[in-house]
Amino acid sequence: MALPWLIGAAVVALGAAAVSAFSDDSDSGSGGNGDEERRRRERAEQERKARAHKEKLESMKEAFVQEGMQRANDLQQSLEGQIKVILLGNKPFKAILDNDEEYHNPVSPTYVEVYDLQFLPQGTQDYLVKLESLYDVELEPEEELMKVPVRLKEIDHKLAQLKALREKL
Amino acid sequence: MTAKDSMASADLDVLLKQASDILARKQGQDKPVIAVWGMMNAGKSYLLNMLTHHYNAEYFPTKDTRETAQLKQFEGESYIFLDTPGLDAHDADDQVAMDGAAKADVVLFVHQPKGELEKIELDFLKQLKESFGVYAEKNIVLVISKADAESLEKIEQIEQKVLEQCHLHLGFAPESFLISGTRFHKGIQQHKDGxxxxxxxxxxxxxxxxxxxxVRAVREERIRHVQNTLLLEISAAEEALNDEKLQLEDNLYWNFARFNDAMLSLDLxxxxxxxxxxxxxxxGE
Structure with missing residues (x-):
């Protein structure tokens, strides 16, 4: 009498297992398609973000150059009467934003050295060197400006003479 | 260079020359230097020719014209005589005359008796007095030239007036002499001692x-006076030059201020x- 019960139980168990197996197969098939879609979407999102980021960086670089160009005329005018500034080429601003180094691209010898502009205040000398490192320019001091070091030299000479005279007297 | 600068430079050159003259005098000749000073045509060269026994041939040209605006000297046995250009408020020539007086140990100030001392004569005498210091009263001698050109009474009146002016403006009345060149020459030529x-x-x-x-004491006194004056002038010149230097540097700063600001702004x-x-x-990384 126990056998039919056992058989019955086994059949039920097998049935349940079969149902379970069928059910697992069914779940597994629909879950694989969803992951792929999600990953695709994520990839697309990442690519979009990367593109947008790249575009932003490019636009920042462009804005940087744009500003450099816009300021060129102002700089040129700010030196009017002292130093003639000749901007060279269509895009004289040559600084690069994504350069890890300093912006400086020193030209040797600098115009400060070429024209012996060491009589100018140190800060102005530094800015002139920076100007020619940022821009393709030619600098030419005005005649009036170059009279200043001559007079300064004369004054120093006279002062030295007076000092010597004072010591002799 | 501005006109003011070039004037300052010219002043400085005068200063340097005066100083080097003084330094030269420190090691200069020991014979006393007697300078003759006065207005144009006062009779300075005439007097000098008499004092240096140049009775017939002129050693000192008596045509006191502008072309001869320089010092001429004659070294005698005991003295060195120095002729100076006539004063006439002509800056360059008057400066030569001042230089001549600066070298002198005794100044014979020659005045022709047309009237009292003129302002320019008094101004020069004041400067001379300053430079002689305590020796002024003794070493500045007044000579009224051409004493025979007017009556004795008038000449004496003029002399009196001139001495009063000296007393008033200089604080002392110098020894004065009424000299007649004409009488002297006649006397020499005609051997008439009278x-x-x-x-x-x-x-x-x-x-x-x-x-x-x-000589030594007078020179030391005059050199001391000139030295003091020069030191003051050197200080003033140094101050003027330092001011000019500061001004030039200040101008440079302001002339480049806009550029400096623009570069600072760009840099930031x-x-x-x-x-x-x-x-x-x-x-993005």
Whole structure:
């Protein structure tokens, strides 16, 4: 009498297992398609973000150059009467934003050295060197400006003479 | 260079020359230097020719014209005589005359008796008095030339007036002599001692000799005075030059102020943009 019960139980168990197996197969098939879609979407999102980021960086670089160009005329005018500034080429601003180094691209010898502009205040000398490192320019001091070091030299000479005279007297 | 600068330079050159003259005098000749000073055509060269025994041939040209605006000297046995250009408020020539007086140990100030001392004569005498210091009263001698050009009474009136002016403006009345060149020359040529005596030239000569010129003391006094004056002028010149230098440097600063500001602004903007860019780049990694 126990056998039919056992058989019955086994059949039920097998049935349940079969149902379970069928059910697992069914779940597994629909879950694989969803992951792929999600990953695709994520990839697309990442690519979009990367593109947008790249575009932003490019636009920042462009804005940087744009500003450099816009300021060129102002700089040129700010030196009017002292130093003639000749901007060279269509895009004289040559600084690069994504350069890890300093912006400086020193030209040797600098115009400060070429024209012996060491009589100018140190800060102005530094800015002139920076100007020619940022821009393709030619600098030419005005005649009036170059009279200043001559007079300064004369004054120093006279002062030295007076000092010597004072010591002799 | 501005006109003011070039004037300052010219002044400085005069200053340097005066100083080098003084330094030269420190090691200069020991014979007393007697300079003759006065207005144009006062009779300076005439007097000098008499004092240096140039009776016939002129050693000192008596045509006191502008072309001869330089010092001429004659070295005698005991003295060095120095002729100076006539004063006439002509800056360059008057400066030569001042230089001549600066070298002198005794100054014979010659005034022709047309009237009292003119302002320019008084101004020069004041400067002369300053430079002689304590020796002024003794070593500045007044000579009224051409004493025979007017009556004795008038000449004496003029002399009196001139001495009063000296007393008023200089604080002392110098020894004065009424000299007649005409009488002296006649006396020499005609061997008439009376005329020579009446010219009063011998009295002047004797006075110079009795001055007992202490060359060293007089020079030291005058050099000390000039040194002090020069030191003050050197200080003033140094101050003017230092002021000019500061002004030039100040102008440079202001002439480049706009450029400096523009570069500072550009520099700050670029630094800011670089920081923003680097941050953005890091965010993307």
């Amino acid at each position: 005329l020579v005596k009446a010219s009063h030239l011998q009295e002047l000569k004797q006075h110079i000799e009795t001055l007992g010129i202490d 903007s670029m630094t800011l943009k670089k920081v923003e860019y680097m941050n953005e780049r890091i965010l």
